[in-house]
Amino acid sequence: MLLLLGALMPAAHATSWPAKPLNLLVGFSPGGGADTLARLVARQLSMELGQPVTVRNVAGGGGIVMATTLSQAEPDGYTIGLAANSAFDGMPAITPLRYQTDDFDYLTTVSQLQNALIASGKAPFASWDEMLAYGREHGLSYGSPSPITRDVLNLIAEREGIRIRFIPMRGGMDVINSLIGGHIDIAWSAGVHQAFLRDGKIRVLASLNEERLRASPGKPAIQELGYPMGYSSYFVLAAPAGLPAEIKQRLSAALVKASQSPRVAQLAEQRMGFPNVVMTPDEITRFVQRTAEGYRRQAAPDPTAN
Structure with a gap:
């Protein structure tokens, strides 16, 4: 029983x-x-x-x-x-x-x-190539909530000869506020950046998905830039x-x-x-x-x- x-x-x-x-x-x-x-x-x-x-x-x-x-x-x-x-x-x-x-x-x-590499609308660069040129001269600070995204920037740093410093973030809004406040140069966003594109506070440098992003069709995907990666x-x-x-x-x-x-x-x-x-x-x-x-x-x- x-x-x-x-x-x-x-x-x-x-x-x-x-x-x-x-x-x-x-x-x-x-x-x-x-x-x-x-x-x-x-x-x-x-x-x-x-x-x-x-x-x-x-x-x-x-x-x-x-x-x-x-x-x-x-x-x-x-x-x-x-x-x-x-x-x-x-x-x-x-x-x-x-x-x-x-x-x-x-x-x-x-x-x-909607993974993207982003920057402030006031950053001294507005495109991938301009970011690389700036980074070679000054170095870059990079913010992301996820440590796994270091792999992308480590590959970029090695290939392009740029010193990139990783800054851990606590979430999407921490990323946005840090960029707008001028505390970091570039960042990984999973999509929260899209709400800040229209007013120009944030700009997309490249899509980190396997394809271009819906909200930024004029910006290249990372594979188009010669990097054999993409993050669905x-x-x-x-x-x-x-x-x-x-x-x-x-x-x-x-x-x-x-x-x-x-x-x-x-x-x-x-x-x-x-x-x-x-x-x-x-x-x-x-x-x-x-x-x-x-x-x-x-x-x-x-x-x-x-």
């Missing part, structure tokens, strides 16, 4: 879920693109599930601090997190962390990031690994519906310039695993090296 009751308890727990409010951890500080999207998704998710969804900002390391916190939560469907996929696939592959890619259940995506990336919603199957199905379905809702799609597409790309759990899991494997191969020592 005790064994039977024990076997039935997880099923009963799944049937009663959600019985209390959910927590959505956001890997960036308030005010940026990820935070804005997360709060709207939280409202839509609350409507889908009939429970409040509390947003908690856990900034740092381009999502690493949030992912560390998320990995330690109970896999009961009450704690989920949002960050760029690099926090889940790239960073665990190239640096020792307290979590690994497989420590999460991947549920869906909200949008495709997404805002990912994930949970601690080990969710009961029924809870995972219901939670992911509710998140997909919330992320595809007209209000979220309109915010992403029209107001923020983020393509509203919403993946199924299988699609985003395959993408994260494939990307992580690529980073692991890249980080592996060359067996032919002396």
